[in-house]
Amino acid sequence: MVAKGDVVTVDLQVKDVKTGKPFDSTFDQGQVRFVVGAGGFLPAIHKAVEKMQVGEAKELQLSGDDAYGDADEALIATLPLDQAPPNLQRGQVLRLWTGQKARVTDVTADAFTLDMNRLNAGAVLSVALRVLDAAPPSTLETADFAAGCFWGLELAFQRAPGVVSTKVGYTQGAKKDPTYTEVCAGTTGHAEAVRVLFDPAQTTFDALLDVFWGRHDPTQLNGQGNDLGTQYRGGVYYHSEAQKAAIEESRAREQAKHDKPIVTEVLPAATFWDAEDYHQQYLEKGGQIAKKAASETIRCYG
Structure with missing residues (x-):
């Protein structure tokens, strides 16, 4: 069973x-x-x-809630075509001034319809x-990575062949069971991180390291891009001496690609506190593809 x-x-x-x-x-x-x-x-x-x-x-x-939620008719609006951007087409996704995304579901000679419901809302499956x-899960190995906002990093690992499970959370900090708000305040010492369970019969830890180095700037200290703070630092946290050796070798190869020194931290794995349910598989829930070997651009903010 x-x-x-x-x-x-x-x-x-x-x-x-x-x-x-x-x-x-x-x-x-x-x-x-x-x-x-x-x-x-x-x-x-x-x-x-x-x-x-x-x-x-x-x-x-x-x-309904067992699928992608119900569609809300109040989030569907028909507007005059003269308010639309040029060359509007059915199926196009627009980003509104509120930051919300809306899909164009119809375009006529004088009007267009926007659906602001989440992707697949109302679907019956x-x-x-x-x-x-x-x-049993003993057939899998565990790896922990930090590289800025954990949403995009998790999706990258979801797509990686051989990865069986991912979750986002907080690690390397002092406070027990921290909340997202506390971690974002920068007072707990945690990094936003992703825990990956992978099948060593289908992939290697080195392959996961390639995904990791490709998802962040290892020369940026305490941040990634415009996400600044110690919670966004880069790090890889080993669960065995074999992982530690693999990290050190891959870090040396990666350093050869950069003029500045790599500042990504390498430490033993510590307690991993699961992030709130809202954050788990966040980008997949928002409609981005999590299928294995998908190549679509990962968008963390829109």
Whole structure:
């Protein structure tokens, strides 16, 4: 029987009930692997898999809070076309002055319609799943990384082949169970970080280090881009002596690419405090693609 925390392999197929066509989700379909209860897929899918037997199949219909939430008619507006930017097209995503994003759902000769609901709001999904395999999490290894805002870093690792689970949180600080507000105040000593569970039979720690170095400027101290503060510092935190050696070797290779010294910290892994649920898989929930090997640009703020 599948239990929370198990690593499962599932055949997963999702359709849009309204159209009968395959649903183009932000997550992978087909044969997928994930840690039950650890995110990356709709929570209702995790809940459905728990307590199933290997070989068992199940079909679900998900809507509302079990899917992507209900659509709010108050967030759909039709406006005169003369208020639109030039060359407006159906399907285009606009960023409003409030910072909110809206999709153009219709354009006529004299008007256009904006939908400000979250992506896929109101979708009704038909989910067919079959559990192909289940194993304890001892088959996986753990790695911890910090590289500025944890939203974009997590999505980069979600896309990495061999990564089975990711979560964002706070590490290397003094306060127990800190909140996001406390960490952002810069008083707890924590860094925003991502904990990665990966299958060493499918990827290597060196491959994850390549993702890490590619996601931040290792010469910037206590910040990344416009995100400034000790909570945004770069760091990689080893769980074994083998990881430490791999980090030191990759850091030396990375230093050869830079004129300035690398300031990314290398320390033993410390207590990892999970961030609030709101932050987990934040960019995927917002509609960015988390599928393996996806190459779309990762946008942290819009």
